[in-house]
Amino acid sequence: MLESSEKTELWRQMLRIRRFEEQVIALHAEGEMVGHFHVYIGQEATGVAVMAALTPGDMIFSTHRNHGHYLARGGDMAAGLAEIMGRATGCNRGMGGSVHLADPTIGMPHTSGVLGSSAALAMGAAFQMQRQGARRVAVAFFGDGALEEGVALEALNFASLWKLPVLFICENNSEGAIGAAKGGYPGSIMGTERLTALPEAFGIETHALDGTALDTLTPALRDICARIAAGGGPVFVEANTPRWFGNQGLWPDLACGPLDLGHAQGTVPLPDGPDAAWFTTHDPLLRGARELLAAGVSQAELTAIDRAVVEEVAAAADEARRGPFPTEAEARALVFAGGEA
Amino acid sequence: MTGATTFRDAVRDALAEEMDRDPRVILIGEDVGPAGGVFQQTQGLYDRFGPVRVIDTPISEAGFVGIAIGAAMAGMRPVVEVMFGDFLTLGLDQIVNQAAKVHWMSGGQFRVPLVIRSAVGVGGATGPQHSQSFHAWVAHVPGLKVVYPSGPADAKALFKAAVRDDNPVIFFEDRMSYGAKAPVGGPEDVARLGESAVRRQGSDIALIGIGRMTALALEAADRLADDGISAEVVDVRSLRPLDVEGLTAALRRTHRALVLDPAPRAYGAGAEIAATLQESAFDWLDAPVGRLGMSEGPVPFAPALERLVLPDATRIVQGARELIGR
Amino acid sequence: MAELDQKTQLRLWRDMVLIRAFETRLQTLFRAGRVPGLTHLCTGQEAVAAGTCAALAEHDMIASSHRGHGHTLARGTPPGPVMAEILGRATGLCGGRVGSMHLFDAERGNLGTNGIVGGGVPLAVGAGLAARAAGDGRVAAAFFGDGALNQGVVLECVNMAVIWTLPVLMVCEHNGYGEFTASDEVTAGDIRDRLAAYDLPVEDIDGMDASVVFETAARAVARARAGKGPTAILARAWRFSGHHAGDAQDYKDDAETKAWRARDPIERLRARLEADGVPAADLDAIEAEAGARVAKAARDALAAREPDSAQLLQGVYA
Numbered sequence: 001m002l003e004s005s006e007k008t009e010l011w012r013q014m015l016r017i018r019r020f021e022e023q024v025i026a027l028h029a030e031g032e033m034v035g036h037f038h039v040y041i042g043q044e045a046t047g048v049a050v051m052a053a054l055t056p057g058d059m060i061f062s063t064h065r066n067h068g069h070y071l072a073r074g075g076d077m078a079a080g081l082a083e084i085m086g087r088a089t090g091c092n093r094g095m096g097g098s099v100h101l102a103d104p105t106i107g108m109p110h111t112s113g114v115l116g117s118s119a120a121l122a123m124g125a126a127f128q129m130q131r132q133g134a135r136r137v138a139v140a141f142f143g144d145g146a147l148e149e150g151v152a153l154e155a156l157n158f159a160s161l162w163k164l165p166v167l168f169i170c171e172n173n174s175e176g177a178i179g180a181a182k183g184g185y186p187g188s189i190m191g192t193e194r195l196t197a198l199p200e201a202f203g204i205e206t207h208a209l210d211g212t213a214l215d216t217l218t219p220a221l222r223d224i225c226a227r228i229a230a231g232g233g234p235v236f237v238e239a240n241t242p243r244w245f246g247n248q249g250l251w252p253d254l255a256c257g258p259l260d261l262g263h264a265q266g267t268v269p270l271p272d273g274p275d276a277a278w279f280t281t282h283d284p285l286l287r288g289a290r291e292l293l294a295a296g297v298s299q300a301e302l303t304a305i306d307r308a309v310v311e312e313v314a315a316a317a318d319e320a321r322r323g324p325f326p327t328e329a330e331a332r333a334l335v336f337a338g339g340e341a
Numbered sequence: 342m343t344g345a346t347t348f349r350d351a352v353r354d355a356l357a358e359e360m361d362r363d364p365r366v367i368l369i370g371e372d373v374g375p376a377g378g379v380f381q382q383t384q385g386l387y388d389r390f391g392p393v394r395v396i397d398t399p400i401s402e403a404g405f406v407g408i409a410i411g412a413a414m415a416g417m418r419p420v421v422e423v424m425f426g427d428f429l430t431l432g433l434d435q436i437v438n439q440a441a442k443v444h445w446m447s448g449g450q451f452r453v454p455l456v457i458r459s460a461v462g463v464g465g466a467t468g469p470q471h472s473q474s475f476h477a478w479v480a481h482v483p484g485l486k487v488v489y490p491s492g493p494a495d496a497k498a499l500f501k502a503a504v505r506d507d508n509p510v511i512f513f514e515d516r517m518s519y520g521a522k523a524p525v526g527g528p529e530d531v532a533r534l535g536e537s538a539v540r541r542q543g544s545d546i547a548l549i550g551i552g553r554m555t556a557l558a559l560e561a562a563d564r565l566a567d568d569g570i571s572a573e574v575v576d577v578r579s580l581r582p583l584d585v586e587g588l589t590a591a592l593r594r595t596h597r598a599l600v601l602d603p604a605p606r607a608y609g610a611g612a613e614i615a616a617t618l619q620e621s622a623f624d625w626l627d628a629p630v631g632r633l634g635m636s637e638g639p640v641p642f643a644p645a646l647e648r649l650v651l652p653d654a655t656r657i658v659q660g661a662r663e664l665i666g667r
Numbered sequence: 668m669a670e671l672d673q674k675t676q677l678r679l680w681r682d683m684v685l686i687r688a689f690e691t692r693l694q695t696l697f698r699a700g701r702v703p704g705l706t707h708l709c710t711g712q713e714a715v716a717a718g719t720c721a722a723l724a725e726h727d728m729i730a731s732s733h734r735g736h737g738h739t740l741a742r743g744t745p746p747g748p749v750m751a752e753i754l755g756r757a758t759g760l761c762g763g764r765v766g767s768m769h770l771f772d773a774e775r776g777n778l779g780t781n782g783i784v785g786g787g788v789p790l791a792v793g794a795g796l797a798a799r800a801a802g803d804g805r806v807a808a809a810f811f812g813d814g815a816l817n818q819g820v821v822l823e824c825v826n827m828a829v830i831w832t833l834p835v836l837m838v839c840e841h842n843g844y845g846e847f848t849a850s851d852e853v854t855a856g857d858i859r860d861r862l863a864a865y866d867l868p869v870e871d872i873d874g875m876d877a878s879v880v881f882e883t884a885a886r887a888v889a890r891a892r893a894g895k896g897p898t899a900i901l902a903r904a905w906r907f908s909g910h911h912a913g914d915a916q917d918y919k920d921d922a923e924t925k926a927w928r929a930r931d932p933i934e935r936l937r938a939r940l941e942a943d944g945v946p947a948a949d950l951d952a953i954e955a956e957a958g959a960r961v962a963k964a965a966r967d968a969l970a971a972r973e974p975d976s977a978q979l980l981q982g983v984y985a
Contacts, residue, residue: 034644035466086466086643097468097642113470114428115400148399148826149431150819157817160855189399191829197864203856250379325645328636335638367800393800396831404789404823411793414778415728415807417800434820438783439790447771447779448761449982483983507985 001215004295010052010214011288012305014044015259017068018285019306019313020077022258024067024084024098027317028251033085037098039252040068042244043171045284046211047072050139050169053221055229059107059125060139061118065171066111069141070101073108077312078319087323094326095334116149118142119168123155126164126234135229137165144172147198148190156202156236163233167225168199170236171211173243199236211239212284215291242282245275261306264289265299343527349382349519351493352458355500356383356420358528360390363418366504367394369409370422379424380460380516406432406457410440410509413455418504426461426513427473440509441484455509456500462553462603463650464517469639472647474603476551477610479511480580486510486534487580491555493523495578498532506534515553515603535582539591543573546597546661549588551577551610554601554652561657572661580610588614589621596627597664603651606634628667633660671878673943675721679877680936681953682717686737687933688954688961689746690908693736693753696965697912703755706767709737711875711907714932715840716741718880719808719900722888728776728794728807730787733768734840734906735780738810742775746964756971762981763974776805784845785811785818788837792824795833795897806891808836808884814845816861817854825899829865834891836884837862837899840874842906847918862899874902875930878939905930 002010021039028037040047047068054060054073062069070080075091083090084098091103099113110121122140129136146152147170159166172195192198196206207224209217217239224235246253256275262268263279264286270279279286289302333339346354360366368386370378374397377384387395398405402423409421423429429436440453461474480487486508490496496514503510540555541562548558555576562572575591577584592598598618600611611632618630633652640650652660690708697706709716716737720729723742731738739749744760752759753767760770768782778794781787791809798805815821816839828835841858843850850858863869868890870883880902887898905927909916937950 035468035642086645088643094643094646095469095639095641097466099468099470100642113468114431145400148401148823150401150403150821150823152819153822154817154819157853157855161853189397189826189830191826191865191867193866197860201856201860201864203860326641326643328646328649331641331646332636332638365801367796396796399823399826399830401820401823401827403820404792404827407786407789407820408793408796408824408827411730411778411790411795411807412797412800413793414790415794415797415805417797434783434786435789439781439786443771443779444985445982446761446765446769447773448764449985450761450771450773451778452985454985486984 002218004292004297007214008292008297010048010218011292012309013048013072014285014288015306015309016312017044017047017071018259019309020071020080021067022254023081023313023317025252025254027085032321035097037084037252038065040065041246042282042284043173043211043241044068045214045217045288046169046171046239046241049214049217049221052218053225054137054139057107057134058137058139059109060141061122061125062108062111062141063115063118063143063146064099064113065143066101067098070103070108074106075101075103075108077316081316081320082323085320086325087320088326088330089320089323093330093334095331115142115146116152119146119152119155122166123159123164126159126166127162129165130162137167137225137228139167139169141169141171144170144174144195147195153198156199156204159234160202160204163231165228165231166234167228168234168236170195170238171241172238173241196236196238204234204236206236208238208240211241212282212287214288245278259285261289261302264293343525345522346493346525347519348493348496348521349380351497351525352500352514353382353384353386355497357386357389359501359504360394362528365416365418366420367396367412367417368420368422369396369398369405371398371400371424373397373422380519382519402428402431403435407435407439409455410435410453413453414443414451418454420456420458420504423457423459425471426459426475427470429459429475436479436485436509437482441482444508445484452507453509454507456503456512457509458512458514460514460516462515462517463635463640463647466642466644466647468642472640474513476513476580477604477608480610480613484509485581488534488578489513489552489580490578491550491552491576492518492521494525495532497525498530499578501531502534505531513552518553534579535584537578537584537587538576539573540576541572541574543571544595545571546599546665547573547575547591547595548599548601548657548661549575549577549591549614550601551580552603554603557652557654557657558601560654561661564654564658565661570661570665583614583617585617585621588618592618592622593625596625599631599633599657599660599664601652601657602632602634604635605637606632607637609634628664631660631664633657671881673945675881676878676936676940677945679717679721679881680933680940681957682721682741683713683877683933683936684954685746685957685960686713686716686740688957689736689740689750692961692965694908694912696754701969702753702912704766705911706753707734707911708908709734709906711927711931712840712842712904713737714877714880715838715874715902715904718877719836719838719884721881722884723806723808726776726805728778728791728805729810730778730791730794730807731780731810732787732812732815733780733782733784734812735770735810736767739770739772739777739780742772742777744772744775744777746960747967750964751968751971754968755973756968757974758968758971762978764978785815785821787811788815788821788824792828792833792835795828795835796831798834799831804892806834806836806888808838810838810840812845813839813841813843813850813854813858816858822861825862825865825867828897829867832894832896835897836887836891837897839899839901841901841903844906844910846910847914849918859901862901867897867899869899869901871901872903874904875932875935877932877936
C-alpha cells in the first residue's frame with residue numbers, strides 16, 4: 001500500500017491530466033483547436049505510476065495518445081496546450097500538434113504518430129544507454145493495436161537479444177476485445193488469446209497488471225525499472241485499463257460530463273445506464289478518490305486539490321491563447337539541422 | 342449521368358458497382374468493414390457484401406498489402422486501402438519489390454490486378470506524418486500505374502478503370518476533396534488510363550494541375566482572364582501512364598506551361614512533366630516550363646502554417662504572370 | 668506412427684534424389700563460373716520440399732524463398748526450364764531474365780521463389796485469402812527460413828492467417844543459419860514460441876525425415892481444406908551447402924556438420940526402403956534416371972542462347 005501522502009500526490013498528477021484533457025475537448029468544441037486528437041482519460045493511473053518509477057535520465061517514447069505521458073513526465077502544461085493549439089510557444093513550436101507532443105528536456109525527445117514506432121525508437125535509445133554504461137531506462141508506450149505492426153515485434157527481438165534496458169508498456173484499453181474485432185471503435189484484431197504470449201515468445205519477462213490500481217502498479221513498476229536499469233534486460237508490462245466510454249466514436253466525447261468528485265464523495269448520485277460501471281468502478285480518478293477518503297483524507301482536501309488543478313489548467317489555457325502562431329520562416333528554418341539546405 | 346454525388350461516395354459507388362459486376366473484387370483495409378472507413382468512404386459495403394469480401398485488417402500495412410498481392414496473383418482482384426498515403430511507406434517493399442515486378446519477372450505468367458487506394462493531402466491540421474502524397478515515388482517505378490483524379494466524376498470513372506486494369510494501380514484520393522459534389526457517370530462509364538483532360542480552353546498559358554491543384558488552377562484562370570490573359574487548364578488525371586500527347590498538344594496551343602503539383606517541387610511529378618514537355622515540344626516554348634509545388638519541408642500541424650504549404654490561386658496567378666512576362 | 672505406404676515413400680525418395688542431383692550439378696557449374704550472379708542451394712533440406720509438396724494437390728499453391736529450387740522441382744516443374752532460368756538462358760522458366768530467386772510457374776501454382784527474405788509469406792497467405800473468397804478448396808504453402816521469423820511482416824501474416832482462418836501452411840525450414848550467422852545469435856527466445864504465441868497449431872518436426880514431413884503436411888492440408896485454418900510447421904533441418912553457392916562455410920562447426928550429415932534424408936530413406944525389401948538396383952536406377960535428367964537439363968541450358976534485348980521490357984505491364 002502506498003503512503004497516503006504519496007498516493008495523494010500521485011492522484012493529484014492524475015487529476016492534472018484529467019482536467020487537461022477535458023480542457024482540450026472543450027477547446028476543440030469551441031473551435032480553438034483543430035485537427036484530430038486523442039485523450040488519455042481512463043488511463044491516467046498507468047502514466048503516473050510509470051513516471052513515478054523513472055529517474056531524470058530515463059527516456060520515454062509515446063504515441064498519438066501522449067498528453068498524459070507528457071504531463072506526468074513533467075511537461076509544461078501551457079506549452080502542451082499551446083502546441084495542441086498550434087502556437088509557436090508550443091513544445092514543438094506548433095509544428096506537430098496533439099499527435100506529436102515532445103520535449104527533450106524531460107526525456108521525451110520525439111513522439112511518432114505511426115503505430116509501432118515507439119517500440120523501435122525506445123530500442124534505439126536503450127542501445128545508446130547500454131553503450132554508455134548508463135543505468136537508465138527507455139520506456140516505450142503503445143496500445144494493444146501496436147503489436148499488430150511488424151516493426152514492434154522486430155523491436156522485441158532486438159531488445160531481448162541484446163538485453164536492452166527497455167520497458168515496454170502496452171496500455172491495453174480494449175479489454176475484452178482481444179482475439180477478434182468486438183464492437184466499439186476500434187477493437188484489436190489479434191490472433192492470440194493472450195497478448196502477453198507475444199513478448200513471452202521473445203523470452204522477455206512479462207507482466208499483466210491492472211492499469212488503474214496505483215497501490216499495486218506503482219511499487220511493481222519501481223521494482224521493474226530498478227532491475228532494468230541494473231542491466232536485467234527488457235520487461236514487458238501489459239497495463240489493462242477499461243476503455244473510457246467517450247472513446248467509442250471517432251472523436252473523443254465528454255458525453256457524461258467532466259469529472260465530478262461528488263461521485264466519489266457521495267454527494268452526487270451515481271448515473272445509471274450503460275456507462276454506469278465507469279462511475280462505480282472503472283474511473284481511476286474516482287477510484288483513487290474513494291481510496292483516499294477511506295484512508296482518512298478529507299473531502300475538503302480533495303476539493304481543494306481539484307480547485308487548484310482547475311485553476312492551473314485555466315491559467316495554462318490563457319497563456320497558450322496568448323502565444324503567437326508560427327511563421328513560415330520559422331518552419332523553413334527547422335527542416336534541416338544547421339539551417340536551410 | 343447520375344445526380345450530384347460527393348467524391349467520397351463516387352469512389353464508394355464505383356467500388357460497389359465493380360464488386361457487383363465481378364465477384365473477384367474484394368476490399369481489404371483498416372476499419373473498412375462495419376466502421377465504414379475513417380473518412381466514411383466505405384459506408385454500407387460491409388452490410389452489402391459481407392465479411393468474406395470486405396475485410397478488416399490489423400494494423401499491418403506490410404502484411405496486408407503483401408497479402409493483397411498474393412490474392413491478386415491467385416485470381417482475385419483486390420482493392421486495398423492504406424488509410425493515409427503517408428503509410429504507403431510501410432507497404433513499399435511489397436509494392437515495389439513484389440507487385441510492380443511480378444508480371445515481368447514471371448514472364449507474363451502471373452498478373453497483379455490490384456488497386457491500392459489511399460487518402461492523401463494537406464489539410465485538417467493532420468500534421469507531418471498524415472499529410473503527404475507519394476505519387477512521384479510510385480510513378481517512378483516501372484510496372485506500377487498511378488492515378489490521381491481531381492473531382493467526383495473522374496474519381497468514379499478512373500476508379501472503375503483501375504479495378505478493371507490487370508496491373509497494380511495506385512489510386513490517390515485527395516481527402517480534402519471528399520466532400521466536393523458533382524454529377525457522375527453510370528456503371529459502364531469507365532475512363533481510360535493515360536488520358537488527361539482539358540478543363541478550360543486557353544491560348545496564352547497551360548496550367549497543368551494534379552489532383553486538387555486543378556480546381557485552384559481554374560480559380561487562377563478566372564483571375565487571369567480579368568487581366569486579359571487566356572489560361573488553359575489541363576487536368577493530368579493519370580501520372581503513369583502519362584498523357585504525353587495531350588500535354589504536348591496543350592503546350593503547342595499555348596507556348597507556355599506551369600505545372601502544379603501537391604507535393605514538394607524538388608524531384609517531383611512536375612519535374613517529370615516539365616522535362617517531358619521540353620523534350621517533346623522545345624521549339625514551341627516561349628518560356629521555360631514552370632513548376633509550383635508544396636513547400637520543401639514537413640507539413641506543419643499549425644493551421645496558420647498549413648495554409649501556406651500549397652500554392653494558392655494567388656501564387657498560381659503570380660507564377661503564370663512571371664512566365665508570360667518573359 | 669504407422670509406416671507410410673511404399674509408393675509414397677518411393678515418390679518422396681525420387682523427388683529428393685532429383686533435387687540433390689540438380690543442386691549438386693549446379694554447384695559444379697557455379698564453381699566453373701557458368702552461373703551468373705548468386706544462387707542458393709538446398710542440399711540437405713530436400714525432405715522439407717519433397718514432403719510438403721507431395722501432400723499438396725495439383726491445384727494448390729506455394730510461395731518460396733531464395734532457396735527454392737527444391738520447392739520448384741518438387742512441385743513438378745521439369746529441371747530443364749529451371750536450369751536454363753538459373754543459367755540465364757532464353758529457354759528458362761521465365762525467359763532467363765530473372766534467375767534463381769524468381770522462379771515462377773503458374774501452371775503448378777508456384778507464386779515464385781523470392782529475393783526478399785519472407786517475401787513469399789504474404790503472397791502465400793494472400794493466395795489462401797483468394798481461395799477462401801472463391802470457396803474453391805485450394806490450399807497455399809509458404810516456405811521460409813528461420814531468419815524470416817525476425818521479419819515483422821512474416822509475423823503480421825501469421826496473425827492475419829489466424830484471424831481469418833486461412834487455408835495456409837506456414838512451413839519454416841529451420842536450418843540454424845540466417846546467411847552466415849547462427850540463428851541463436853539473432854533470434855531472441857525460443858523460435859517455436861514465436862509461432863506458438865498465435866492461435867495456430869505448431870508442429871515441431873524432424874525436417875530431415877521426408878516421411879515425417881509428408882505426414883505432418885498432409886494433416887495440415889486436411890485441416891486447411893476442412894476450413895480449420897492455418898498450421899505452422901517448424902521443420903528442423905540443416906543445409907549441407909553454404910548460404911550461397913560460393914560460401915566457404917567457415918562459420919560452421921565441424922562436429923555439427925558431421926552430426927547432421929549422418930542424418931542425410933536421402934540416405935536415411937534409402938536405408939528404410941532397402942530394409943523394406945526394395946532392391947538396391949531399383950533405387951540405383953532411380954538415381955541414374957535423375958542424374959540423366961539433370962545432365963540433359965544442364966547440356967540443353969548451356970547450349971541455349973541468352974535472352975535478346977527485345978526481352979528487356981517485355982511484359983513490364985500486362
